[in-house]
Amino acid sequence: MIDLCGVSKSYRLGEVVLAVLKGVSLHIDAGEFVAIMGSSGSGKSTLLNVIGCLDTVDEGSYRLDDIAIESASEDELAALRNRRLGFVFQSFNLIPRINALRNVELPMIYHRVAPDERQRRAYAALKNVGLEDRAAHSPAKLSGGQQQRVAIARALINAPDIIIADEPTGSLDSASGHDIMYLFAQLHQQGKTIVMVTHENEIAAYAQRVIYLRDGVVEKDERR
Amino acid sequence: MIAFAGRSRHPESLASLSRGTSASLRDIASQAWWALKDNWLRSVLSVLGIAVGITAVMAVGTISKGGHYLVFSELETFGLKSVWVFRDRQDKDPHRAVRMGTGIDNDDYAVIRSGCCPAVKRVSPGIHDFGKRQIIRAGNRYSNASVEGVGSEYTIINNDTLVMGRSFRFEDEERRRPVAIIGPTPHADLFGAGQNPIGKEIRIGQQKYTVVGVLKAKSRGFLASIGSAGGQDANNRILIPYTLYQQQLGKKEINWLQAEAVSQDQADIAIAQISDTLKRRHGERFSYRGETMAQYIDTANRILQGVSLIGVVAASVSLLVGGLGIMNIMSTSVLERTREIGLRKAIGARRRDILLQFLAEAVFISTIGGVLGLLAGTLASYGLALATGFPLTPSMTMVAVALIVSIGVGVLSGYYPARRAAAMRPVAALRYE
Ligand SMILES: Nc1ncnc2c1ncn2[C@@H]1O[C@H](COP(=O)(O)OP(=O)(O)OP(=O)(O)O)[C@@H](O)[C@H]1O
Ligand SMILES: [Mg+2]
Secondary structure, eight states: OOEEEEEEEEEETEEEEEEEEEEEEEEETTTTTEEEEETTSSSHHHHHHHHSSSOOOOHHHEEEETTTTGGOHHHHHHHHHHEEEEETTTOOOOOOTHHHHHHHHHHHHTTTHHHHHHHHHHHHHHHHOGGGTTTTTOOGOOOOOHHHHHHHHHHHTOOSSEEESSSSSTTTTTHHHHHHHHHEEEHHHHEEEEEESSSOOHHHHSSSSSEEEEEEEEEEEEOO | OOOOOOOOOOOOHHHHHHHTOOOOOOHHHHHHHHHHHHTTTHHHHHHHHHHHHHHHHHHHHHHHHHHHHHHHHHHHGGGEEEEEEOOOOOHHHHHHHHSSSSSSSHHHHHHHTTTTTTTTTEEEEOOTTOOOOOOOOEETTTOOOEEEEETHHHHHHTOEEEEEEOOOOHHHHHTOOEEEEEEEHHHHHHOTTTTTTTTOEEETEEEEEEEEEEEOOOOOOOHHHHGGGOOOOOSSEEEHHHHHHHHHTTTBSHHHHHHEESSSGGGGHHHHHHHHHHHHTTTTOOOOEEHHHHHHHHHHHHHHHHHHHHHHHHHHHHHHHHHHHHHHHHHHHHHHHHHHHHHHTTTTHHEEEEEHHHHHHHHHHHHHHHHHHHHHHHHHHHHHHHHHOOOOOOOOOHHHHHHHHHHHHHHHHHHHHHHHHEEEHHHHHOOOO
16 A cells, blocks of 8 residues: 655755655555654654655655555645544644634535535544544643544544554654553554554554664664 | 445556546535634634725725715715806916906907807806905904905805895996895804894995895815815805996996806807907907816816725835745645645645645635625725715725735635645655654
């Protein structure tokens, strides 16, 4: 499903060229739950952004099923992210001025779902993460774990088949982190493909496969 | 067990993915509304900026319209078809320039009156005091009115109406009757405003006159300020038969002729016909000059245009300031919401979704400002209409112009910040602290 072949990416900071990804080749099958680990600055987020079609590569190719990502237009990538990818971030990235329900509705706005259908589905999604009684709360009135669950409901609202999560438990205490991982495990059981970056071994333990990055290359690829 | 809607689907082609994935206008509008509500103080301030500008636009429209009515209601007090003919003292020909006299006499008036000039409907001689100011009094009350010797048709030509008494008759001028028509100012000065002066006696110099009529007050505040047409105070006049005035002053001449052309566009022809008749009758000894109401209308219009131009500049400046205000708060807002923009792009917003969302916010502000300005401007013009009696209520065109201008200002000032927001790369925007 996800096919990276010799992917390289570097940033130019003035005169210095910083190579972040140095020829990463990777294959992830549909339904896999993959954790990406590695030290800080090893390129985990960069790789995840490439997989999530948020960022482009300098060299190499990326195929998502039979779609050649490097030749897709900006609008096509936006549509792809809207329908097939769900994003979960370390900092939740909820819009502070609108309530939980409206935050969950957001991806459907860019999918032209009718307003009442949107509300029905957003409410159902909040119920799935156990937050139906918090639908009218603004993000500031929710705990970190609750905010992350709203973000997960939002990521799932357009029924994507791939979940992209960059340190989803990085801002949470251990108990809330495990709650989130419990949700991920269920998603995995339902057949979603999950690619997740984490620093913590006990979080990575939820995945069936752990890819270790070191200085922009795949150092180790473990299946359990 | 939690049940999530939707299973992994068959891979979709890019073409089918990119169909119909942009947000609806309705959603874009409601997103914009939430954003503005969140920053309401800022929004209100920029709304006010535009409201002031649009009020200024409306004011320009109302003032130029009001000025138009003002000028025309004043010009009407001269009779819009009036022309004046007098000797051209600026004549450069030395043979003609040195000659004495006004170049117009009673026979000329009789000839023109008898219908020699087809473009002339009515004519009246005009005589002033030839530099010999007369004391005007009634009993022990005095007046400083200007005395004009006129013909019997003068009041009709000059669009004068009487509040009391009668106008002159032909036999008044023919038989040099000692009768006078007085304006409202000498009426008040000589008799007291509430008194009936008809039949009473006044003295102009040594001559006694019986008051037969009182003129209605005229408003010429605007014209008085632009020069020759309004040079004298229209209300501080006393009219007497020109023939008796000539006798009293020991003169046989007429200073000017005031005539009524058959129509407004025949005014210049009327002047030409009168001047030609006069030249011919005096054996080309004098040259003549004429003025028409049309010239005064032109002058008045030029002044009004000047006033409007100043107003337009002022309105443009305030709109520019309002627009810059919107641009400024939109730029700040884009910067503050960088992460939100990144998030929206990550979950599927396209460039044009972001562009339209921020444009909608700017247009929202400017349109609300525009509607407020429209209300304020309309209210002000109703007030002015009530105060002046002119029909100054804003026209549909003015309303349309105000709305289009305010929407235009929103689009222009929102476009640059909106485009910057739309061009952000999702990864960079999400990393922004
Ligand atoms: N936009 C950018 N411009 C310049 N350098 C960048 C940019 N994005 C990332 N980098 C650099 O690329 C390297 C890899 O970044 P990346 O975010 O992928 O690391 P990471 O493995 O996710 O680290 P962490 O565990 O701290 O999140 C870092 O050295 C970082 O400074
Ligand atoms: Mg990272």
